[in-house]
Amino acid sequence: MNNNIRALFFDIDGTLVSFSTHRIPDSTVSALEQAKHNGVKIYISTGRPVSLIVNLSQIDSLIDGYVSTNGAYCFVGNDVVSCSSMLRHDVDVILSACEEWRVPAVVVGTDKIAVFQEDGSIDKAFRVGLGINNVVFSPLDEVLEGPILQLTPFFSPEQEALVMPRLEACTSGRWTPAFTDITSVKADKGLGLRAMAAHEGLAIGQTMAFGDGGNDIPILRTAGVGVAMGNAGEEVKAVAGYVTTSVDEDGVMNALRHFHVI
Template sequence: MERKYALFFDIDGTLVSFETHEIPPSTILAMTQAKANGHKVFIATGRPPLIITNLGAIEHLIDGYVTTNGALCFVNNEVIACKSIPQDEARLVVEDSIEKNYGLIVIGEKDAAVLDPNGDVDLIFRQHLAVENLNLAKPVEQVLQQRILQLTPFFDKDYERELMARLPGCTSGRWHPAFTDVTALGADKGEGILTMAKHLGLDPEYTMAFGDGGNDSTMIRRAGIGVAMGNAIDELKKEADFVTTTVDEDGIRYALSHFGLI
Protein backbone atom coordinates (compact mmCIF):
# COMPACT_ATOMS: atom_id res chain seq x y z
CA MET A 1 0.00 0.00 0.00
CA GLU A 2 1.33 3.43 -0.94
CA ARG A 3 1.98 5.45 2.21
CA LYS A 4 0.42 8.86 2.56
CA TYR A 5 2.46 11.78 3.84
CA ALA A 6 1.66 14.77 6.03
CA LEU A 7 3.29 17.74 4.29
CA PHE A 8 4.34 20.78 6.36
CA PHE A 9 5.09 24.00 4.49
CA ASP A 10 6.74 27.17 5.72
CA ILE A 11 5.19 30.29 4.14
CA ASP A 12 7.71 33.05 3.43
CA GLY A 13 10.38 31.97 0.96
CA THR A 14 8.89 28.46 0.68
CA LEU A 15 5.28 28.75 -0.45
CA VAL A 16 5.27 32.49 -1.07
CA SER A 17 7.92 34.18 -3.19
CA PHE A 18 9.88 37.04 -1.68
CA GLU A 19 9.91 38.55 -5.18
CA THR A 20 6.23 38.43 -6.14
CA HIS A 21 4.67 37.98 -2.64
CA GLU A 22 2.48 35.30 -4.22
CA ILE A 23 2.34 31.50 -4.38
CA PRO A 24 3.71 30.37 -7.76
CA PRO A 25 1.11 28.66 -10.00
CA SER A 26 3.26 25.50 -10.13
CA THR A 27 3.13 25.28 -6.33
CA ILE A 28 -0.66 25.62 -6.25
CA LEU A 29 -1.01 22.90 -8.87
CA ALA A 30 1.47 20.58 -7.16
CA MET A 31 -0.22 20.94 -3.76
CA THR A 32 -3.63 20.35 -5.35
CA GLN A 33 -2.30 17.15 -6.94
CA ALA A 34 -0.70 15.99 -3.69
CA LYS A 35 -3.96 16.53 -1.84
CA ALA A 36 -5.90 14.68 -4.52
CA ASN A 37 -3.42 11.80 -4.12
CA GLY A 38 -4.38 11.48 -0.45
CA HIS A 39 -1.59 13.41 1.25
CA LYS A 40 -2.36 15.93 4.00
CA VAL A 41 -1.33 19.59 3.80
CA PHE A 42 -0.26 21.67 6.79
CA ILE A 43 1.21 25.13 7.28
CA ALA A 44 4.23 25.55 9.59
CA THR A 45 5.04 29.23 9.92
CA GLY A 46 6.54 31.86 12.18
CA ARG A 47 3.57 34.06 11.37
CA PRO A 48 0.73 34.32 13.92
CA PRO A 49 -2.81 33.79 12.57
CA LEU A 50 -3.41 37.57 12.47
CA ILE A 51 -0.96 38.02 9.60
CA ILE A 52 -1.51 34.78 7.67
CA THR A 53 -3.27 36.60 4.85
CA ASN A 54 -1.41 35.36 1.77
CA LEU A 55 -2.66 31.77 1.41
CA GLY A 56 -6.00 32.41 -0.25
CA ALA A 57 -5.12 30.30 -3.30
CA ILE A 58 -4.54 27.16 -1.22
CA GLU A 59 -6.67 27.70 1.92
CA HIS A 60 -9.13 25.02 0.84
CA LEU A 61 -6.30 22.44 0.81
CA ILE A 62 -5.01 23.06 4.35
CA ASP A 63 -5.66 20.43 7.05
CA GLY A 64 -4.10 22.31 9.97
CA TYR A 65 -1.74 25.05 11.10
CA VAL A 66 1.47 25.21 13.11
CA THR A 67 1.82 28.96 13.73
CA THR A 68 4.06 31.33 15.68
CA ASN A 69 6.89 28.81 15.26
CA GLY A 70 4.95 26.05 17.00
CA ALA A 71 3.58 28.07 19.92
CA LEU A 72 0.01 27.85 18.57
CA CYS A 73 -1.17 24.80 16.62
CA PHE A 74 -4.75 24.25 15.52
CA VAL A 75 -7.03 22.24 13.26
CA ASN A 76 -10.17 24.08 12.16
CA ASN A 77 -11.17 25.87 15.37
CA GLU A 78 -9.63 23.33 17.74
CA VAL A 79 -6.43 24.40 19.48
CA ILE A 80 -3.97 21.51 19.65
CA ALA A 81 -1.14 23.31 21.46
CA CYS A 82 -0.67 26.75 22.99
CA LYS A 83 2.68 27.46 24.66
CA SER A 84 3.24 30.89 26.13
CA ILE A 85 6.37 32.80 27.10
CA PRO A 86 6.88 33.33 30.86
CA GLN A 87 5.20 36.64 31.64
CA ASP A 88 8.22 38.15 33.38
CA GLU A 89 10.44 37.35 30.39
CA ALA A 90 7.95 38.86 27.95
CA ARG A 91 7.87 42.06 29.98
CA LEU A 92 11.68 42.06 30.20
CA VAL A 93 11.93 42.09 26.38
CA VAL A 94 9.33 44.84 26.06
CA GLU A 95 11.15 47.01 28.60
CA ASP A 96 14.50 46.26 26.95
CA SER A 97 13.18 47.25 23.52
CA ILE A 98 11.95 50.57 24.90
CA GLU A 99 15.23 51.20 26.71
CA LYS A 100 17.45 50.18 23.77
CA ASN A 101 15.15 51.70 21.13
CA TYR A 102 14.68 48.70 18.82
CA GLY A 103 11.56 47.49 17.05
CA LEU A 104 9.42 44.74 18.59
CA ILE A 105 6.27 42.84 17.67
CA VAL A 106 4.43 41.29 20.63
CA ILE A 107 2.04 38.48 19.77
CA GLY A 108 -0.60 37.74 22.38
CA GLU A 109 -3.17 34.98 22.36
CA LYS A 110 -5.72 37.33 20.80
CA ASP A 111 -3.97 40.56 19.81
CA ALA A 112 -0.64 41.97 18.70
CA ALA A 113 1.31 45.08 19.65
CA VAL A 114 3.97 46.84 17.58
CA LEU A 115 6.78 49.03 18.89
CA ASP A 116 8.51 50.64 15.92
CA PRO A 117 10.69 53.60 17.01
CA ASN A 118 12.92 53.52 13.90
CA GLY A 119 10.46 52.34 11.25
CA ASP A 120 12.19 48.95 10.87
CA VAL A 121 9.03 46.93 11.44
CA ASP A 122 7.11 48.89 8.84
CA LEU A 123 9.94 48.79 6.30
CA ILE A 124 10.55 45.05 6.49
CA PHE A 125 7.14 43.63 7.33
CA ARG A 126 4.91 45.88 5.27
CA GLN A 127 7.18 46.80 2.37
CA HIS A 128 9.56 43.83 2.00
CA LEU A 129 7.31 40.99 3.23
CA ALA A 130 3.94 42.51 2.24
CA VAL A 131 2.49 41.71 5.67
CA GLU A 132 -1.06 42.90 6.23
CA ASN A 133 -3.09 43.58 9.39
CA LEU A 134 -0.35 45.14 11.52
CA ASN A 135 -2.58 48.21 11.52
CA LEU A 136 -4.84 46.20 13.84
CA ALA A 137 -2.19 46.30 16.57
CA LYS A 138 -3.27 47.13 20.12
CA PRO A 139 -1.41 49.00 22.90
CA VAL A 140 1.42 46.91 24.32
CA GLU A 141 0.13 47.03 27.92
CA GLN A 142 -3.20 45.64 26.73
CA VAL A 143 -1.49 42.77 24.92
CA LEU A 144 0.73 42.00 27.92
CA GLN A 145 -2.41 41.11 29.86
CA GLN A 146 -2.78 38.09 27.54
CA ARG A 147 -0.63 35.00 27.26
CA ILE A 148 2.32 35.96 25.04
CA LEU A 149 3.01 33.46 22.27
CA GLN A 150 5.84 35.19 20.42
CA LEU A 151 8.13 38.21 20.49
CA THR A 152 9.82 39.47 17.33
CA PRO A 153 12.64 41.88 18.21
CA PHE A 154 14.57 43.72 15.50
CA PHE A 155 18.25 43.37 16.33
CA ASP A 156 21.35 41.54 15.10
CA LYS A 157 22.69 38.10 16.03
CA ASP A 158 25.22 39.49 18.51
CA TYR A 159 22.61 41.21 20.64
CA GLU A 160 20.29 38.21 20.21
CA ARG A 161 22.86 36.01 21.98
CA GLU A 162 23.23 38.59 24.75
CA LEU A 163 19.51 38.96 25.38
CA MET A 164 18.66 35.25 25.10
CA ALA A 165 21.08 34.57 27.96
CA ARG A 166 18.62 36.53 30.12
CA LEU A 167 15.59 34.53 28.91
CA PRO A 168 15.94 30.98 30.28
CA GLY A 169 12.33 30.13 29.45
CA CYS A 170 12.64 31.04 25.77
CA THR A 171 14.15 29.88 22.51
CA SER A 172 14.94 31.86 19.37
CA GLY A 173 14.56 31.13 15.65
CA ARG A 174 15.89 33.62 13.10
CA TRP A 175 14.67 33.61 9.49
CA HIS A 176 15.62 37.15 8.54
CA PRO A 177 18.85 39.12 9.11
CA ALA A 178 16.97 41.99 10.71
CA PHE A 179 14.93 40.16 13.34
CA THR A 180 14.37 36.91 15.20
CA ASP A 181 11.30 35.14 16.59
CA VAL A 182 11.35 34.37 20.32
CA THR A 183 9.00 31.70 21.66
CA ALA A 184 8.65 29.65 24.84
CA LEU A 185 11.20 26.91 25.36
CA GLY A 186 9.84 23.81 23.60
CA ALA A 187 7.80 25.88 21.15
CA ASP A 188 9.38 25.40 17.74
CA LYS A 189 8.30 24.09 14.36
CA GLY A 190 9.80 20.65 15.00
CA GLU A 191 7.76 20.20 18.17
CA GLY A 192 4.76 21.64 16.34
CA ILE A 193 4.74 19.03 13.59
CA LEU A 194 5.27 16.19 16.10
CA THR A 195 2.39 17.54 18.20
CA MET A 196 0.17 17.72 15.12
CA ALA A 197 1.17 14.22 14.03
CA LYS A 198 0.43 12.76 17.46
CA HIS A 199 -2.94 14.50 17.71
CA LEU A 200 -4.05 13.29 14.28
CA GLY A 201 -2.55 9.80 14.60
CA LEU A 202 0.02 10.36 11.85
CA ASP A 203 3.29 8.43 11.69
CA PRO A 204 6.16 10.98 12.17
CA GLU A 205 8.20 8.89 9.74
CA TYR A 206 5.74 9.90 7.05
CA THR A 207 5.98 13.63 7.59
CA MET A 208 7.74 15.89 5.09
CA ALA A 209 8.77 19.45 5.94
CA PHE A 210 9.67 22.26 3.54
CA GLY A 211 11.53 25.39 4.62
CA ASP A 212 14.18 28.01 3.86
CA GLY A 213 15.12 29.82 7.09
CA GLY A 214 16.78 29.29 10.44
CA ASN A 215 13.45 28.85 12.21
CA ASP A 216 12.78 25.85 9.94
CA SER A 217 15.78 23.94 11.26
CA THR A 218 13.96 21.94 13.94
CA MET A 219 11.25 20.68 11.61
CA ILE A 220 13.70 19.89 8.81
CA ARG A 221 15.61 17.71 11.29
CA ARG A 222 12.61 16.06 12.94
CA ALA A 223 10.41 15.38 9.94
CA GLY A 224 10.65 12.02 8.23
CA ILE A 225 11.96 13.92 5.20
CA GLY A 226 13.34 17.45 5.44
CA VAL A 227 13.38 19.52 2.25
CA ALA A 228 15.31 22.79 1.96
CA MET A 229 14.39 25.23 -0.76
CA GLY A 230 17.06 26.24 -3.29
CA ASN A 231 16.89 29.74 -1.79
CA ALA A 232 17.38 28.42 1.77
CA ILE A 233 20.24 29.48 4.01
CA ASP A 234 23.32 27.26 3.75
CA GLU A 235 22.95 25.88 7.29
CA LEU A 236 19.48 24.55 6.50
CA LYS A 237 20.63 22.94 3.25
CA LYS A 238 23.25 21.01 5.22
CA GLU A 239 20.58 19.65 7.59
CA ALA A 240 18.09 18.71 4.89
CA ASP A 241 17.56 15.28 3.34
CA PHE A 242 16.95 16.94 -0.01
CA VAL A 243 17.57 20.37 -1.53
CA THR A 244 15.06 21.37 -4.17
CA THR A 245 15.05 24.37 -6.52
CA THR A 246 14.00 27.85 -5.38
CA VAL A 247 10.46 28.96 -4.64
CA ASP A 248 10.46 30.88 -7.94
CA GLU A 249 11.88 27.92 -9.88
CA ASP A 250 9.03 25.51 -9.08
CA GLY A 251 10.79 24.12 -6.01
CA ILE A 252 7.71 22.62 -4.36
CA ARG A 253 6.60 20.85 -7.53
CA TYR A 254 10.12 19.55 -8.14
CA ALA A 255 10.41 18.08 -4.61
CA LEU A 256 6.96 16.50 -4.57
CA SER A 257 7.64 14.98 -7.97
CA HIS A 258 11.10 13.76 -6.86
CA PHE A 259 9.57 11.83 -3.96
CA GLY A 260 6.75 10.44 -6.09
CA LEU A 261 3.94 12.22 -4.27
CA ILE A 262 2.58 13.73 -7.47
Protein backbone atom coordinates in the same frame (compact mmCIF):
# COMPACT_ATOMS: atom_id res chain seq x y z
CA MET B 1 3.01 7.41 -5.89
CA ASN B 2 4.83 7.36 -2.52
CA ASN B 3 2.27 5.88 -0.13
CA ASN B 4 4.50 6.45 2.89
CA ILE B 5 4.23 10.26 2.93
CA ARG B 6 0.80 11.18 4.31
CA ALA B 7 1.32 14.78 5.45
CA LEU B 8 3.18 17.82 4.13
CA PHE B 9 4.22 20.79 6.29
CA PHE B 10 5.06 24.08 4.58
CA ASP B 11 6.70 27.26 5.75
CA ILE B 12 5.13 30.31 4.10
CA ASP B 13 7.64 33.04 3.29
CA GLY B 14 10.34 31.92 0.90
CA THR B 15 8.89 28.41 0.70
CA LEU B 16 5.27 28.61 -0.44
CA VAL B 17 5.22 32.33 -1.14
CA SER B 18 7.81 34.10 -3.27
CA PHE B 19 9.62 37.03 -1.70
CA SER B 20 9.67 38.72 -5.11
CA THR B 21 6.00 38.36 -6.11
CA HIS B 22 4.40 37.81 -2.68
CA ARG B 23 2.34 35.05 -4.33
CA ILE B 24 2.38 31.27 -4.44
CA PRO B 25 3.80 30.11 -7.80
CA ASP B 26 1.26 28.40 -10.05
CA SER B 27 3.41 25.26 -10.10
CA THR B 28 3.19 25.04 -6.31
CA VAL B 29 -0.59 25.47 -6.31
CA SER B 30 -0.92 22.72 -8.92
CA ALA B 31 1.43 20.41 -7.01
CA LEU B 32 -0.52 20.85 -3.77
CA GLU B 33 -3.79 20.17 -5.57
CA GLN B 34 -2.33 16.92 -6.92
CA ALA B 35 -1.01 15.91 -3.50
CA LYS B 36 -4.39 16.61 -1.92
CA HIS B 37 -6.08 14.56 -4.65
CA ASN B 38 -3.71 11.72 -3.77
CA GLY B 39 -4.93 11.76 -0.16
CA VAL B 40 -2.01 13.65 1.36
CA LYS B 41 -2.79 16.17 4.11
CA ILE B 42 -1.40 19.69 3.92
CA TYR B 43 -0.34 21.77 6.91
CA ILE B 44 1.19 25.20 7.30
CA SER B 45 4.22 25.68 9.59
CA THR B 46 5.00 29.37 9.92
CA GLY B 47 6.52 31.97 12.18
CA ARG B 48 3.57 34.20 11.40
CA PRO B 49 0.89 34.57 14.08
CA VAL B 50 -2.63 33.76 12.89
CA SER B 51 -3.58 37.38 12.23
CA LEU B 52 -0.68 37.75 9.78
CA ILE B 53 -1.44 34.63 7.72
CA VAL B 54 -3.02 36.65 4.95
CA ASN B 55 -1.34 35.42 1.77
CA LEU B 56 -2.64 31.88 1.30
CA SER B 57 -5.94 32.54 -0.46
CA GLN B 58 -4.74 30.52 -3.47
CA ILE B 59 -4.62 27.33 -1.36
CA ASP B 60 -6.96 28.03 1.59
CA SER B 61 -9.29 25.18 0.64
CA LEU B 62 -6.41 22.68 0.67
CA ILE B 63 -5.10 23.37 4.18
CA ASP B 64 -5.83 20.85 6.96
CA GLY B 65 -4.19 22.62 9.90
CA TYR B 66 -1.68 25.17 11.09
CA VAL B 67 1.54 25.18 13.10
CA SER B 68 1.60 28.95 13.60
CA THR B 69 3.71 31.38 15.60
CA ASN B 70 6.72 29.05 15.29
CA GLY B 71 4.81 26.23 16.94
CA ALA B 72 3.47 28.25 19.86
CA TYR B 73 -0.10 27.97 18.56
CA CYS B 74 -1.17 24.90 16.60
CA PHE B 75 -4.73 24.23 15.51
CA VAL B 76 -6.98 22.23 13.22
CA GLY B 77 -10.21 24.04 12.46
CA ASN B 78 -11.56 25.18 15.83
CA ASP B 79 -9.54 22.59 17.76
CA VAL B 80 -6.45 23.94 19.53
CA VAL B 81 -3.77 21.25 19.30
CA SER B 82 -1.21 23.07 21.46
CA CYS B 83 -0.58 26.52 22.88
CA SER B 84 2.66 27.51 24.65
CA SER B 85 3.12 30.94 26.21
CA MET B 86 6.31 32.64 27.35
CA LEU B 87 7.33 33.28 30.95
CA ARG B 88 6.55 36.84 32.02
CA HIS B 89 10.15 37.21 33.24
CA ASP B 90 11.43 36.52 29.74
CA VAL B 91 8.95 38.93 28.15
CA ASP B 92 10.11 41.67 30.52
CA VAL B 93 13.81 41.02 29.85
CA ILE B 94 13.33 41.18 26.07
CA LEU B 95 11.25 44.36 26.16
CA SER B 96 13.74 45.99 28.53
CA ALA B 97 16.55 45.20 26.10
CA CYS B 98 14.48 46.67 23.27
CA GLU B 99 14.01 49.82 25.30
CA GLU B 100 17.72 50.03 26.15
CA TRP B 101 18.82 49.55 22.54
CA ARG B 102 15.92 51.56 21.08
CA VAL B 103 14.73 48.81 18.78
CA PRO B 104 11.10 47.86 18.05
CA ALA B 105 9.37 44.54 18.62
CA VAL B 106 6.16 42.81 17.66
CA VAL B 107 4.29 41.40 20.66
CA VAL B 108 2.09 38.40 19.88
CA GLY B 109 -0.77 37.38 22.14
CA THR B 110 -3.16 34.49 21.66
CA ASP B 111 -5.46 36.43 19.36
CA LYS B 112 -4.02 39.95 19.05
CA ILE B 113 -0.68 41.55 18.24
CA ALA B 114 0.87 44.85 19.25
CA VAL B 115 3.99 46.86 18.53
CA PHE B 116 6.59 48.19 20.94
CA GLN B 117 8.65 51.26 19.98
CA GLU B 118 7.84 51.23 16.27
CA ASP B 119 10.38 53.32 14.38
CA GLY B 120 9.36 52.42 10.85
CA SER B 121 11.29 49.14 10.81
CA ILE B 122 8.22 46.97 11.42
CA ASP B 123 6.22 48.69 8.69
CA LYS B 124 9.13 48.30 6.26
CA ALA B 125 9.65 44.63 7.09
CA PHE B 126 5.95 43.76 6.85
CA ARG B 127 4.82 45.95 3.97
CA VAL B 128 7.91 45.89 1.76
CA GLY B 129 9.59 42.65 2.76
CA LEU B 130 6.54 40.44 3.23
CA GLY B 131 3.84 42.25 1.28
CA ILE B 132 1.60 42.61 4.35
CA ASN B 133 -0.53 45.73 4.22
CA ASN B 134 -3.11 47.18 6.61
CA VAL B 135 -2.00 45.21 9.67
CA VAL B 136 -4.36 45.80 12.60
CA PHE B 137 -2.37 46.25 15.81
CA SER B 138 -4.00 46.30 19.23
CA PRO B 139 -2.93 48.53 22.16
CA LEU B 140 0.24 47.16 23.76
CA ASP B 141 -1.18 47.21 27.31
CA GLU B 142 -4.16 45.19 26.14
CA VAL B 143 -2.00 42.46 24.59
CA LEU B 144 0.37 42.34 27.57
CA GLU B 145 -2.57 41.62 29.90
CA GLY B 146 -2.81 38.11 28.44
CA PRO B 147 -0.41 35.27 27.61
CA ILE B 148 2.40 36.17 25.20
CA LEU B 149 3.15 33.52 22.59
CA GLN B 150 5.98 35.25 20.75
CA LEU B 151 8.12 38.36 20.73
CA THR B 152 9.76 39.49 17.51
CA PRO B 153 12.44 42.03 18.46
CA PHE B 154 14.46 43.73 15.75
CA PHE B 155 17.70 42.54 17.35
CA SER B 156 20.90 42.12 15.40
CA PRO B 157 22.47 38.64 15.73
CA GLU B 158 24.93 40.18 18.20
CA GLN B 159 22.15 41.64 20.35
CA GLU B 160 20.28 38.33 20.20
CA ALA B 161 23.39 36.53 21.47
CA LEU B 162 23.56 38.91 24.43
CA VAL B 163 19.89 38.53 25.41
CA MET B 164 19.26 34.80 25.00
CA PRO B 165 21.44 33.65 27.97
CA ARG B 166 19.45 35.99 30.22
CA LEU B 167 16.17 34.23 29.45
CA GLU B 168 14.88 31.34 31.55
CA ALA B 169 12.92 29.29 29.02
CA CYS B 170 13.07 30.60 25.47
CA THR B 171 14.23 29.61 22.03
CA SER B 172 15.01 31.90 19.11
CA GLY B 173 14.40 31.32 15.42
CA ARG B 174 15.89 33.80 12.96
CA TRP B 175 14.82 33.69 9.31
CA THR B 176 15.82 37.20 8.29
CA PRO B 177 18.72 39.48 9.25
CA ALA B 178 16.26 42.15 10.41
CA PHE B 179 14.70 40.38 13.38
CA THR B 180 14.29 37.12 15.26
CA ASP B 181 11.24 35.28 16.62
CA ILE B 182 11.50 34.34 20.30
CA THR B 183 9.08 31.81 21.81
CA SER B 184 8.82 29.53 24.80
CA VAL B 185 11.38 26.73 24.79
CA LYS B 186 8.33 24.46 24.58
CA ALA B 187 7.51 25.88 21.15
CA ASP B 188 9.27 25.49 17.83
CA LYS B 189 8.15 24.18 14.46
CA GLY B 190 9.54 20.71 15.16
CA LEU B 191 7.58 20.41 18.40
CA GLY B 192 4.56 21.74 16.53
CA LEU B 193 4.89 18.97 13.95
CA ARG B 194 5.06 16.36 16.74
CA ALA B 195 1.93 17.78 18.38
CA MET B 196 0.09 17.88 15.07
CA ALA B 197 1.14 14.35 14.13
CA ALA B 198 -0.08 13.01 17.48
CA HIS B 199 -3.39 14.85 17.10
CA GLU B 200 -3.89 13.64 13.53
CA GLY B 201 -2.77 10.05 14.08
CA LEU B 202 0.31 10.36 11.88
CA ALA B 203 3.64 8.65 12.35
CA ILE B 204 6.60 11.04 12.15
CA GLY B 205 7.96 8.93 9.30
CA GLN B 206 4.87 9.80 7.28
CA THR B 207 5.62 13.54 7.36
CA MET B 208 7.56 15.78 4.99
CA ALA B 209 8.48 19.37 5.84
CA PHE B 210 9.63 22.24 3.61
CA GLY B 211 11.49 25.37 4.71
CA ASP B 212 14.09 27.99 3.93
CA GLY B 213 14.85 29.90 7.15
CA GLY B 214 16.63 29.33 10.42
CA ASN B 215 13.33 28.86 12.23
CA ASP B 216 12.66 25.88 9.92
CA ILE B 217 15.68 23.93 11.17
CA PRO B 218 13.78 22.17 14.01
CA ILE B 219 11.01 20.93 11.71
CA LEU B 220 13.40 19.84 8.97
CA ARG B 221 15.26 17.78 11.58
CA THR B 222 12.04 16.35 13.03
CA ALA B 223 10.07 15.40 9.92
CA GLY B 224 10.38 12.05 8.21
CA VAL B 225 11.77 13.97 5.25
CA GLY B 226 13.13 17.51 5.57
CA VAL B 227 13.32 19.53 2.34
CA ALA B 228 15.28 22.77 2.11
CA MET B 229 14.43 25.23 -0.63
CA GLY B 230 17.17 26.23 -3.04
CA ASN B 231 16.97 29.79 -1.69
CA ALA B 232 17.61 28.57 1.87
CA GLY B 233 20.73 29.47 3.82
CA GLU B 234 23.57 26.98 4.05
CA GLU B 235 22.83 26.18 7.70
CA VAL B 236 19.30 25.18 6.68
CA LYS B 237 20.45 23.08 3.74
CA ALA B 238 22.92 21.30 6.03
CA VAL B 239 20.17 19.77 8.19
CA ALA B 240 17.81 18.85 5.34
CA GLY B 241 17.53 15.41 3.85
CA TYR B 242 17.01 16.91 0.41
CA VAL B 243 17.61 20.29 -1.24
CA THR B 244 15.22 21.30 -4.00
CA THR B 245 15.22 24.32 -6.29
CA SER B 246 14.14 27.77 -5.14
CA VAL B 247 10.58 28.91 -4.50
CA ASP B 248 10.65 30.79 -7.81
CA GLU B 249 12.05 27.79 -9.69
CA ASP B 250 9.25 25.29 -8.95
CA GLY B 251 10.97 24.02 -5.81
CA VAL B 252 7.91 22.51 -4.14
CA MET B 253 6.70 20.77 -7.29
CA ASN B 254 10.18 19.40 -8.07
CA ALA B 255 10.59 17.94 -4.58
CA LEU B 256 7.14 16.35 -4.54
CA ARG B 257 7.88 14.78 -7.90
CA HIS B 258 11.30 13.61 -6.72
CA PHE B 259 9.73 11.76 -3.80
CA HIS B 260 6.80 10.51 -5.94
CA VAL B 261 4.22 12.27 -3.77
CA ILE B 262 2.69 13.51 -7.03
